[in-house]
Amino acid sequence: MNTEKLSDRLEAVANNIPQGARLADIGSDHAYLPCHVVRKGIVPMAIAGEVAQGPFQSAIDQVKEEKLTDKISVRKGDGLEVIEPGEVDCITIAGMGGTLISTILEKGKSKLEGVSRLVLQPNVGSFAVRRWLIDNGWELIKEEILEEDRKIYEILVAEKGEPLKPYQQMNLDSGILFGPFLLKEQSAVFQDKWNAEKRNWERILKQLDEAVQNDDTESKRQELKAKLKMAEEALQ
Known part of the structure; x- marks a missing residue:
């Protein structure tokens, strides 16, 4: 460069x-x-x-x-x-x-x-x-x-x-996370990025499921589940 x-x-x-x-x-x-x-x-x-x-x-x-x-x-x-x-x-x-x-x-x-x-x-x-x-x-x-x-x-x-x-006409949290224009466009690079991120979240969630449960792990689990739900909806 x-x-x-x-x-x-x-x-x-x-x-x-x-x-x-x-x-x-x-x-x-x-x-x-x-x-x-x-x-x-x-x-x-x-x-x-x-x-x-x-x-x-x-x-x-x-x-x-x-x-x-x-x-x-x-x-x-x-x-x-x-x-x-x-x-x-x-x-x-x-x-x-x-x-x-x-x-x-x-x-x-x-x-x-x-x-x-x-x-x-x-x-x-x-x-x-x-x-x-x-x-x-x-x-x-x-x-x-x-x-x-x-x-x-x-x-x-x-x-x-x-x-x-x-x-407008989208979930605000999803729009902020994924990007409103990128979410609508759904390019191949966008799909690659968020499918990889989704796999990472699933891996972390599995580790949390196997960890000793407390308020912190439960809060993290719920946060990851919410992100995974948004990712699944975004990538449909």
Whole structure:
């Protein structure tokens, strides 16, 4: 992967950045994504944010190598603290767990003023991101799911709007867990992901059935049974 040829998951993220948007890529690593979209003329400028010194330096080096220092600002900081309110139109956060993405958005809520689109790619725990979006007035407008190097990734695209709109005519808990657009589309990758997850839940449930019973194990059993029921209905 380089700035010319992104990985499939980052290409999917790039494809959902609006033309002409001012971009902040949080957790930018080598800054491949902002370099790519600036070079392609998709965005006029970008901010690459990193909290760790190693990736921060890698991003600086990459932007210098691409001769894009006049268009890409590499900043060190925790989450959205690297931007100012009204400074960008679109924020991308890719390659982290859903809980961490939600935490970054929650801690940086004051920085979302003027932001019109979020493009989020959680590696796991997409449900946590969907829940945050609902709770904070962001409407999911699109979802994608893809497999790359034997790993499955989801891309969630949101704009300010009606948070519950995509979940109409479906069970809200199922929609948050599986993704309202992905649930309707039922792609082969979606089926693979949730059939594998279902087998894992069944394995854990069997272990719990054989374990010493107490309030904790019973609570976990009921939670898994509820998830399995939703998965069976989703995969019909």
